[in-house]
Structure formats: structure tokens, C-alpha cells
Amino acid sequence: MHLSISTKVTVACTAVLLPSLLLLASWLHIGAEVGDAAGHIGHLTELLRGQDRQDAAQRALRLSIGDATRLAERHGTVPDAQWRALSAELQAFRALNNVTANDPDRALPPELRIALARTRAATLAFVPIGKELVDIARIDPDGIKPTMPRFLDALKALETERTRTRDAMGRAIGDAADDAIALNHRGTFRALLSAGAVILALLVMALWLHLRVIEPLTSIAGILRAFRADRPVGQSVPCLDRQDEVGDLARGVSEYHKAMEAQRSAQRRVDFLAHHDALTGLPNRLLFENRLSHELLRARRTGEKVTLFAIDLDQFKSINDRCGHAGGDDALRRAAKLLSGCVRASDLVARIGGDEFAIIQIAPAQPAAAEGLLRRIARATDATLTADVPIQMSIGVAIAAPDQSGGDLHNLADMALYRAKSDGRNTARFFDTSLLEEVSLRSRLGRDLERAIDANQLHLAYQPIATPDGRIAGFEALLRWTHIDLGNIPPDVFIPIAEATGQISRIGHWVADTAMAAAARWPEHMHLALNLSPLQFRDAELAGSLIDLAARHGVTTDRLEMEVTESATLLDQHRHAVHTTLRRLQAAGAIIAMDDFGTGHSSLSNLKEFTFDKLKIDRSFVAAMLSDAPSAVIVKATIGLGKSLGMSIVAEGVETAEQLAQLREWGCDQLQGYFIGRPMRVVDHLIAPVEMAG
Numbered sequence: 139m140h141l142s143i144s145t146k147v148t149v150a151c152t153a154v155l156l157p158s159l160l161l162l163a164s165w166l167h168i169g170a171e172v173g174d175a176a177g178h179i180g181h182l183t184e185l186l187r188g189q190d191r192q193d194a195a196q197r198a199l200r201l202s203i204g205d206a207t208r209l210a211e212r213h214g215t216v217p218d219a220q221w222r223a224l225s226a227e228l229q230a231f232r233a234l235n236n237v238t239a240n241d242p243d244r245a246l247p248p249e250l251r252i253a254l255a256r257t258r259a260a261t262l263a264f265v266p267i268g269k270e271l272v273d274i275a276r277i278d279p280d281g282i283k284p285t286m287p288r289f290l291d292a293l294k295a296l297e298t299e300r301t302r303t304r305d306a307m308g309r310a311i312g313d314a315a316d317d318a319i320a321l322n323h324r325g326t327f328r329a330l331l332s333a334g335a336v337i338l339a340l341l342v343m344a345l346w347l348h349l350r351v352i353e354p355l356t357s358i359a360g361i362l363r364a365f366r367a368d369r370p371v372g373q374s375v376p377c378l379d380r381q382d383e384v385g386d387l388a389r390g391v392s393e394y395h396k397a398m399e400a401q402r403s404a405q406r407r408v409d410f411l412a413h414h415d416a417l418t419g420l421p422n423r424l425l426f427e428n429r430l431s432h433e434l435l436r437a438r439r440t441g442e443k444v445t446l447f448a449i450d451l452d453q454f455k456s457i458n459d460r461c462g463h464a465g466g467d468d469a470l471r472r473a474a475k476l477l478s479g480c481v482r483a484s485d486l487v488a489r490i491g492g493d494e495f496a497i498i499q500i501a502p503a504q505p506a507a508a509e510g511l512l513r514r515i516a517r518a519t520d521a522t523l524t525a526d527v528p529i530q531m532s533i534g535v536a537i538a539a540p541d542q543s544g545g546d547l548h549n550l551a552d553m554a555l556y557r558a559k560s561d562g563r564n565t566a567r568f569f570d571t572s573l574l575e576e577v578s579l580r581s582r583l584g585r586d587l588e589r590a591i592d593a594n595q596l597h598l599a600y601q602p603i604a605t606p607d608g609r610i611a612g613f614e615a616l617l618r619w620t621h622i623d624l625g626n627i628p629p630d631v632f633i634p635i636a637e638a639t640g641q642i643s644r645i646g647h648w649v650a651d652t653a654m655a656a657a658a659r660w661p662e663h664m665h666l667a668l669n670l671s672p673l674q675f676r677d678a679e680l681a682g683s684l685i686d687l688a689a690r691h692g693v694t695t696d697r698l699e700m701e702v703t704e705s706a707t708l709l710d711q712h713r714h715a716v717h718t719t720l721r722r723l724q725a726a727g728a729i730i731a732m733d734d735f736g737t738g739h740s741s742l743s744n745l746k747e748f749t750f751d752k753l754k755i756d757r758s759f760v761a762a763m764l765s766d767a768p769s770a771v772i773v774k775a776t777i778g779l780g781k782s783l784g785m786s787i788v789a790e791g792v793e794t795a796e797q798l799a800q801l802r803e804w805g806c807d808q809l810q811g812y813f814i815g816r817p818m819r820v821v822d823h824l825i826a827p828v829e830m831a832g
Contacts, residue, residue, distance in 0.1 A: 168328070171321045179314045182250075186307045192235055193300060199231050200293060203268060207286070210279040221276045228268050235261040247313070253299070253306040260299040264292040344390070415489040417467055418474035426488035430498055430544040437538065443504040444538040447497035447511070448551035449477070452530040452563045454493035461527060473529050476522070480514040495531075496551075504537050505568065512566045519564070532558040533566035553577055583632055584639045586621065591648050595620055598652055599817035603667065603788060603810045606802040612665030612699065614810065615653035616817050617645070633671070642671045650684055654691040660821075667699040669733065675715055681722035696727035701754065703733050717748055724751070731788070735776060745783065753780045757791025757811070764796055777804050 202224055210216050235258060246254070271289045274281040377388035413425040421429070430446070437444045451457075451473055458466040470493065477487045477495060486498040501507035512533065522529045534555025538547050554569040557576075561567065590596045597620070600613035619627040636642040650668055657666040674680055688695050700723055702716070720730050731752035732745075755776050762769035773789070780787040789801050792811030801809060 168321070168326075176318065179311060179318065182246075182307060182311045182314060186304070186311070189300065189304055189307065195231050195234050196296065196300070199227055199268070202227060203272065203289075207271065207275045207282050210275040211282050213279060216276070221272060224272045225269065228265050228272070232261065232265040247306075247310045250303070250306045250310045253303040257296070257299040257303045260292075260296040264296045267292040415474075418471055418489050420474050420478070420495075421486060421488040423488070423490050426486065426490065426496055426498070427544060429486050429488075430547070433498055433500055434538060434542065434544060434547070437500070438540065442500050442502050443507075444547070445499040445501065445504055445508045446536050446538070446547050446551045447499065447508070448534040448536075448548065448555040449495040449497065450532050450555060450559070451493040451495075452532055457527055465527065469527055469529065472522070473531070476518045476529055477515065480511060480518055485511075496548075505535075508535050508537065508568075516566075530564040532563050534558055534569065535566060536569040580635060583621075583627065584635050587619075587632060587636055587639070587641055587645075590619055590621075591645065593622070595622060596645070596648070597819060598649065598656070599819055600653075600656070600821045601810060601817040602815040602821070603665070603808050604814045605808055606798070606806065610664065611808055612667060612697075613657075613660075613821055614667035614669075614699075614701070615649060615656075616669075617649055618817075637671060637673050640673075642673050643677055646671060646674050647683065647687075650687050651691075654687050654693045656821075657693050657697065658691045662694070662697070665697050665699050665729065666693065667701055667731070669701045672703075672716075675719055678715070678719075681719045681726070684723065684728075685726050694727065695723075696729075698723075698727075699729040699731050699752065701731045701733040713747075720748065724749075734790075745779075750785055752786040752788060754788045754790055754810075755806075760789050760791045760797060760801075760811070761793070764794075764800065773801075774804050777806055780807075781805070 206216050206220060206224055267289050271282070271285050274285050375388050375392045377385055378392060379385065380388065413422060414420065415422045430444070433444045436442075451469065454466065454469065457469050461469075470489070473493075473495065474487070474489060477497065481487055481497060481499070484500055488496050488498075490496050497511070499507060499511060512535070515531065515533070519529050519531060532555060534551045534553065534557065536547055536550035536554055550569040554567045558565050558567040597618050599616045599618050601616060602610050603612050603614060604610050617629055617633070619629075619632050621627050633642070636645050653666055653668060657664070660666075668684075670680075677683070684698070684700075685695060688698060700720070702720070724730050729751040730748075731754055732750045733754045734756040735753045753776060755773055759769045759773050759776075763773045764770070777787050786807040788808040788810055789797075789806050790810050792798055792801065792809045792813045794813060797811075798809060798813060
């Protein structure tokens with residue numbers, strides 16, 4: 139039996155329709171699964187909001203109890219209404235936390251269910267202890283102090299369980315999101331598979347039409363042979379108005395032509411992405427390097443100046459840590475838009491990679507044009523200071539010399555960028571020849587530093603730390619380098635080099651070993667203070683190594699003071715590793731001191747998160763305290779803060795009798811500076827009390 143063309147086409151269309159229906163059903167099923175996943179994520183998010191409300195209630199309760207008990211301890215009058223309000227607040231807190239780990243609608247992950255149950259148990263344990271503390275404070279204020287440790291332990295346990303619960307919720311939300319993504323991927327694969335089946339059916343049908351119909355139609359065949367992917371068709375497809383099988387074929391050919399145009403458009407998109415950054419839409423490194431090479435060649439003929447701006451976003455890692463990768467991506471897009479709005483049409487802004495950008499500027503008058511662009515960028519970045527995430531940049535500028543390659547020009551701009559970062563960030567620097575000398579010197583010092591220990595060029599100087607009555611309490615070990623050719627190299631020059639070249643761990647071990655050998659000869663009441671570099675904390679065995687060194691030299695760990703700077707060691711993702719190491723040292727008996735207190739950006743937060751034994755007031759405040767009222771207030775307030783937290787206070791940079799007298803009057807525990815004693819290699823003669831005026 140012979141079937142007509144239209145019948146065969148009908149059969150073929152039916153073959154296409156079935157996979158299409160399957161594709162539609164698959165999409166509906168995918169939508170339902172994704173909806174369920176989104177609902178689960180929403181439910182977990184609602185639970186997280188509940189935890190936020192409970193955390194806020196807990197903080198308010200802790201502050202209320204703290205205020206009332208401190209007032210009661212000072213024998214102040216606490217109104218009965220306030221006591222009743224505290225009791226009511228405790229009951230309300232208990233009621234607010236009276237939740238269960240079971241969810242009647244959606245099953246929670248076991249880890250989260252357990253965490254919720256443990257949080258509830260910690261709450262039930264905390265409320266009666268808080269009630270007991272309130273009742274005791276109300277009746278017998280002298281009983282507050284004995285009761286307070288139990289209250290603080292219960293509070294700490296509750297906060298610990300809350301932290302675990304929030305972490306478990308975060309992981310649960312992350313797992314749910316991962317499941318949703320996996321569902322989407324599986325659904326996409328199934329949809330693509332179904333679409334592939336549809337396309338396969340279409341291809342089979344097209345092949346059949348070609349073999350059975352198109353060949354007899356020479357005119358349409360001629361047009362098909364004339365199709366070129368690299369140029370549009372010059373004539374329209376004939377027979378589009380026919381209502382028979384040939385007309386259907388002609389219309390199919392026309393649709394094919396449209397598909398070819400769509401393919402060309404897609405290819406243009408692929409070509410764009412090959413030379414542009416997908417996130418910001420800016421030219422990428424490949425296009426940037428090609429354009430730079432082209433402009434340098436052209437400048438040799440035209441006499442124009444090619445200027446390269448190397449740009450890094452400041453604190454981009456901190457933005458990622460604080461706002462997540464989505465926030466980091468948003469900052470990169472904003473930075474790209476900001477830079478694009480500051481340049482001329484002839485300039486090129488490119489994203490080189492990560493948080494690195496570059497600008498190629500072509501202008502006859504330099505450095506005037508570069509300075510103008512820097513001013514525009516500075517105004518634009520200043521306008522973002524009020525935003526939640528300000529955009530700030532460090533910029534290095536290099537103006538091309540004749541016959542200079544693109545790579546060399548980029549290196550010079552990077553040198554200027556490094557100087558801008560070293561000078562405090564959020565600034566710009568032009569390259570000059572002194573930078574080459576500086577880089578050469580740093581490179582030499584980096585090489586020579588590797589041999590400094592073996593060549594006996596490194597030594598320690600010990601600066602005394604005294605009590606206000608002149609008794610030497612201990613010494614701080616300070617590293618010094620006497621270069622065989624260059625003489626004394628300042629620590630603020632070679633320590634960053636040691637950190638950058640990875641030599642700081644070896645040098646730090648040598649400092650600790652040498653200093654402990656010296657301390658073994660001191661009286662047992664004298665302490666040894668050692669400075670720890672942030673990079674030393676990358677060694678998970680740092681604490682064990684220091685404790686072993688002390689045991690080998692016979693120096694008890696309670697004679698050791700470990701000094702760390704707040705701004706360098708207690709930030710971002712390294713915070714946990716730093717705290718773990720410091721707690722291990724502290725548990726072994728060592729004293730942990732925060733050095734240069736007041737110069738970091740999160741001092742009070744650090745004091746809250748880690749219990750330091752000692753604070754060292756930065757010398758800049760001590761130097762100015764007699765002539766600058768704000769500095770005096772800071773020093774006096776720091777002494778008071780330390781005493782209220784049970785910490786010892788050391789004032790650095792004491793250089794005059796007047797400073798000593800004032801610090802003694804304010805109750806500073808220990809003093810350090812040239813007035814007490816300069817750093818020296820031999821300290822035996824300073825073991826006796828020193829004479830101090832005042």
C-alpha cells in the first residue's frame with residue numbers, strides 16, 4: 139500500500155509529538171520537584187529567622203540580668219518592678235524557646251533535629267539558673283559572685299548550642315540548595331534528552347523530505363546549494379504560498395534559513411565571550427594583551443603615549459568573606475561599571491582576572507591625562523563610601539617608553555601597584571626608577587636573609603619591661619639583622635620580606651630557641667615576651683613546638699608571654715586557627731598579650747572573642763598623651779578597660795619621666811620604653827631594679 143506524502147508527514151509529526159508531550163510532562167515534574175525543594179528551603183529559612191529572634195531575646199536578657207546584678211553588687215537600689223520584669227523576661231524567654239525538633243510537615247535533617255533539641259535542653263537548664271541568680275541578687279547581693287560562675291557556664295553552654303544550631307541550619311539550607319541544584323540538573327538532563335529525541339525525529343523527517351521531495355524540485359535544490367553559513371541568502375525561497383507538499387517543503391526551507399541566522403547570532407555571542415569577561419562584560423586578558431600590543435605598535439608611528447593602569451580592589455577577600463561570592467560578584471560588576479564610567483571612548487577597561495582590572499589609555503599629553511583619569515576614579519570611589527560595600531582601589535600607573543613591550547609595561551605598572559598597596563591602599567602611585575631599585579633591594583634582601591642565620595647576622599636584643607616601682611618583670615626579645623654589606627636592616631623592612639618569602643617560620647623558631655636559652659639563665663620570676671607573626675599560625679603545631687622548646691631549655695611556660703597583633707592575626711578565615719593555637723598556649727600556662735592595642739579595626743570584638751591576659755598600649759598613644767587630650771583619654775580608658783576585664787596593662791614607648799609619672803598615677807601595671815631601658819644583647823646587669831624618676 140502506497141501512502142501519500144501528507145500521510146507520511148502526519149505519521150512523522152505524530153512521532154515528533156509524542157516526545158514533545160514527554161518533554162512537557164518532564165518539565166511539569168521538574169517544576170513540582172523544584173517547588174518542593176524551594177518550599178523546604180523556605181521552611182528552613184523560617185526556622186533560621188526564629189533562631190534570630192531567640193538570639194535577640196537571649197542577648198537582651200543577658201544585658202538585663204547583667205545590668206541588674208552589677209547594680210545590686212554595688213549595693214545600688216534595684217526596683218522591685220525591675221526584678222519582676224526580669225523574672226517575666228526569663229519566663230518569656232523560656233516560652234519563646236519552647237520548640238520541638240519534630241516537624242509535622244517536613245522532616246528535618248537528624249543533625250538539625252538533634253541541635254534543636256540540645257538548644258532547647260540548654261535553654262531549660264539556663265532559665266532556672268538565671269532565675270536563681272535573679273532571686274539571689276534580689277535577696278542577698280553578696281551571693282551574686284558565688285552564683286555567677288554557674289550562670290555564666292549555663293549561658294556559655296546555651297550560646298554554644300545556639301551556635302551549633304545555626305551552623306546545622308546553615309548546612310541544612312546549603313544541603314537543601316545543593317539538592318535543588320541537583321534536581322534542576324537532573325531535570326535539565328531529562329529535558330535535553332527529550333528535546334534531543336524531538337530533534338532527532340525532526341532530522342529523520344527532514345532527511346525523508348530531502349530524499350523524496352526536494353531532489354525533484356531543482357529550483358529549491360539550487361537555493362539549498364546556495365546556502366552559505368558565512369553570508370546571507372540573496373533571494374527568498376520560492377513556493378512559500380503553495381498549499382501542497384511542495385509548499386510545506388518550501389516553508390520548511392524558509393524556517394531552516396531562520397535557524398541559520400540564529401546560529402550566526404549564537405556564533406557571534408561565542409566570539410564575544412572568547413574575548414570578554416562573562417561576569418562584567420569587560421574585555422578579558424586575551425583581548426587586553428592584543429589591544430596593548432597593537433597600541434604600543436601604533437604609538438611608535440603616531441607619537442602618542444600609551445599608559446597602563448594596573449588596578450586591584452582593596453579588601454576584596456574581606457568582601458567575599460563577609461558577603462559571600464554573590465556579594466563579591468556584585469562588587470566586581472560595580473567596580474567594572476565605575477571604571478567604565480571614568481574613561482574615554484578610546485580607552486580600554488579590562489578585567490584581567492579575580493579582582494584585577496587594567497586600563498589602557500592613549501593620550502598625547504602625559505602624565506596630565508593619567509592624573510585626570512585618577513581624579514575621576516577617586517571621585518567615583520569616594521561616592522561609594524556610604525554604600526554597604528564601598529568600592530576602593532589601589533592603582534599603579536606606568537607610562538610606556540619607546541620600544542617597550544606590553545609585558546614589561548605591565549610589570550612596571552604592577553610595581554607601582556605594589557607600592558600603592560604598601561602605602562596604605564585606596565591610593566595610586568606612578569612608576570619611577572626608584573621602584574626598580576626598591577624591588578632589586580628587596581630581592582637581594584630576600585636571598586641574603588636565607589643565609590642570615592647560618593652567617594650569624596641575626597641576633598636578639600632584649601628590652602626590659604618594668605613595674606612602676608622599677609622592678610624588672612621581664613624582657614621582650616627583639617630580632618635584629620646586621621647585614622654584612624648594608625649594615626643594620628630595620629625589622630619593619632626585613633620582617634615583611636621574611637613573611638613574603640616563607641622564611642618567617644624558620645626565623646621565628648630560631649628566635650624562640652635563642653631567647654629561651656637566654657631566659658633559662660634569668661631569675662625564675664622574669665618573663666620572656668616573644669612576638670608571633672601571623673604567618674606562623676599556618677603551622678598547626680606552632681603551640682606544641684613552643685612548649686617543647688621551653689621544656690628543652692628548662693623554662694616554665696608560665697614565664698612565656700606571646701604577643702600577637704589584633705589587626706593581623708585575628709581576622710577572616712584564619713581566626714579559628716589563631717584562637718586554637720593561642721588557647722593551647724594559654725592552657726599550658728603562657729601569657730597571651732595583644733600587641734599595639736588600639737591600632738586595629740576590631741579591638742573590642744577581639745577582646746570579646748578571645749580572653750587575653752595582657753594588653754600593650756601602642757606607643758603612638760603614649761607618645762602623644764601629655765600633649766593630646768584624645769590620646770590621654772584613650773590611654774586612661776584602656777587601662778581602666780583592662781583592669782575591668784582582669785588583664786594586665788603594658789604601656790609601650792615610655793621615654794620621659796613625665797610619661798612615667800602619669801602612667802603610674804593612672805595605675806598602669808607595666809612599662810616599656812627607652813626611659814626604662816633600651817634593647818640590648820646582654821641584660822644581666824638589668825636584672826636588679828632600675829632607677830626611675832617620679
